[in-house]
Amino acid sequence: MTDASNDLSQLYRPVFAADLIIDALGKNPDKPAVNIGDRTMTAREMSEQVSCYVQALRSKGINAGTQMSVLALNRPEVLFNMAASQVNANRTTPLHPMGSLEDQAYVLEDCGAEVLIFDPDNFTERAEELAKRTPGIKHVLALGPTTFGEDLHALANTFTPERLVAPIVNGSDLSGIAYSGGTTGKPKGIMSTYSSGAAMTTIQMAEWQWPDEVRFLICTPLSHAGAAFFTPTLLKGGSLTVLPGFDPEKFMQTVESHRITATMLVPTMLYVLLDHPKFDQYDLSSLETIFYGAAAISPTRLSEAINRMGKIFFQFYGQAECPMTITVLRKEDHDPDNLERLASCGRPVPWVHVALLDDEGNEVPHGEPGEICVRGPLNMKGYLGKPEQTAEAFAHGWLHTGDVARADDEGFLYIVDRKKDMIITGGFNVYPREVEDVISAHPGVSAVAVIGVPDEKWGESVKAVVVVRPGHVVDADELVALVKEAKGTVQAPKSVDFVDAIPLSALGKPDKKTLRARYWGESGRQVN
Structure with missing residues (x-):
């Protein structure tokens, strides 16, 4: 018997994002995984591409724990890099594509980024400016042919695919840092852990309503909510079609031509679709689920959408500090004749504890407004380098969302105001x-x-x-x-x-x- 046979350190090791991605790609190797233009990449081909990206990153000395930031519009290479960074246990921070140079430079400096990965079709000039202003950047890598930095995609294609192996990480380790603005005028770094990421995916898989056959269209930024649908779609054996951004007619054309069954929209996108003069000219009948969130929706417009598209809508509510799924409003709760219910953000999911609290941390009387506060595995680790703001966010042993809501007799929550001015x-x-x-x-x-x-x-x-x-x-x-x-x-x-x-x-x-x-x-x- 060797010493290794008595090693129990991994006996209770949970499953994290990299395990889930590897499992999904391995279980459905010959199924379509990503649509790139007119070409469809199978799960096997995607796994091989991810492996090559992992090897390319490691060849540059980018290993577990290295902090990287990504500045890109939606493109398939972002997905390859996203999966590779999970397998390679890199910490990632997306840069807002519409952000200013000042804010992006601050984020790079604050999170300690050593690697900047960028979209050469849209951000070469900005990448050059950021590299000059951020001395901590050691590697500048492009997601395609470039006149600045090094072409990561070309480098990846010089490697031979190998079997993907999930890294050994602790649940409390940082998987990424997302930035949200703050009342001090500087963005706050929201520290996410491997545990919180796995919890989010678990809830999405168990509680969210997915089509039996998932053909998912991503048109929201992969730097934000769009990325959250990557792993669940693969686990469902589904495929992803990626658009660079949201164009209403291109969206409708893609739904019709690819027979898309699921997508995610923010309310503004839905309004644009409903108001488009060609809305009735496209066949959108393949859509079985439209996930929506990220902002409150007009009940009147939502009722219109249900009447025109059917009961295919599913709302999620969360925030970067407690991502995506504090509450959900399920398809069957979308009654177009009940505008009050359509104003709800849904009911809390069973995997988190939710309470409406007053300023002293006490639960408010039923029906009275109180701040939505959360306990559970979704919560962030804290704000990077901001212990006072972290303590404020975790006051009374709860995560404070800043959203004020009331609850009805059936447990549905209705957000009525925000304590924060956001x-x-x-x-x-x-x-x-x-x-x-x-x-x-x-x-x-x-x-x-x-x-x-x-x-x-x-x-x-x-x-x-x-x-x-x-x-x-x-x-x-x-x-x-x-x-x-x-x-x-x-x-x-x-x-x-x-x-x-x-x-x-x-x-x-x-x-x-x-x-x-x-x-x-x-x-x-x-x-x-």
């Missing part, structure tokens, strides 16, 4: 303080408050309410341009109102609740 516009998060900091730097601006206001297309749009300094003239378009340059197009206000004064609270702080009420009227919801 705006969700078109599925993307905008943090007012960051926009206010840019606008307030203008010499003609005396005061500014940024809020979200109802918008039929975007759910919410960013509005800047500005007080101009006496003797100055400020142009609204100039302020919008300032924000676009500093923060990116998503954060730029869709509208600017000039006022004599911004309402203040008793403590002399801007009273955004009062300000929002001017635009939200008598609506019980302060999210749209």
Whole structure:
């Protein structure tokens, strides 16, 4: 008997993302896995491609624990790299494709990125700028032919495929760091673990409603929610079709030609589809499940969608700190004649503990509004390098989401406001303080408050309410341009109102609740 035979260190080792990916690709080797243009790649071919990517990364000295960041629009190579980074146990941080240079450089520096992987068709110039500004970057790799850095895809194709082997990691180890804006004006690094990632996939597989045959269309950013459908689709023996982004007619063409059975949309995308003049000209009848989330949806528009497309809608609610699936609203709960129910974010899934708490950490009386707080395996490890903000998020032994909701007698939750000032516009998060900091730097601006206001297309749009300094003239378009340059197009206000004064609270702080009420009227919801 050898010493190794008595090694019990792995006796209770859980299954993590790399195990699941390897298992899925191995069980269905001859099934379609990814559609690339007119070509279909089988699971076996994808496994081989992932193996070559793993070897390419290791050949550059990129090993377990190495921090990498990815800046890319949707393309199949992003999926290969995503799977390879799991097998190679790299920590990954996506960069927002629409983010500003300043924010992206901050994220690279803050997370300690050593590797920058980028899409050469869209971000070569930005990659060069980021590499110059971030001295910690040791490797710059492109997902195709490039004039800057090294072509990772070409390097991968110099290797012979080998059997994929999952890494030995601990559940509490960091698998990635995602960045979310903060009230301090700087994004926060949300530390995700291998355990939380596996828990999310478990819940998706057990609780979410999937078609029997999954042909999944990804048109939302793989840098955000789109990536969460990668592993479950493969585990279901399904295939992925990847679009570079969301174009309504291309979406409908792809659904029709590939007989797509499932996809994920943010509400704004759904509105654009419903309003498209050619909507009724395409055969979308193959769709069995439309997953939607990332922002609150208009009950009226959702009712319209159900009446036109059927009861194929499934809502998920979560946040980066507790990803994707705190609650779900199942297909059968989508009654087009019950607008109140369609305003719900669903009921908590059985794998997490959810409570509505007041500011002292006590559960609120039934039917009263309280903050959605969560315990369970989905929760983040904390905010990178921010112990005070981590402690605040975990106050009273719960993760605080910042969303205020009430519960009905059947356990459905209804989000009525956000404790935090975050705006969700078109599925993307905008943090007012960051926009206010840019606008307030203008010499003609005396005061500014940024809020979200109802918008039929975007759910919410960013509005800047500005007080101009006496003797100055400020142009609204100039302020919008300032924000676009500093923060990116998503954060730029869709509208600017000039006022004599911004309402203040008793403590002399801007009273955004009062300000929002001017635009939200008598609506019980302060999210749209």
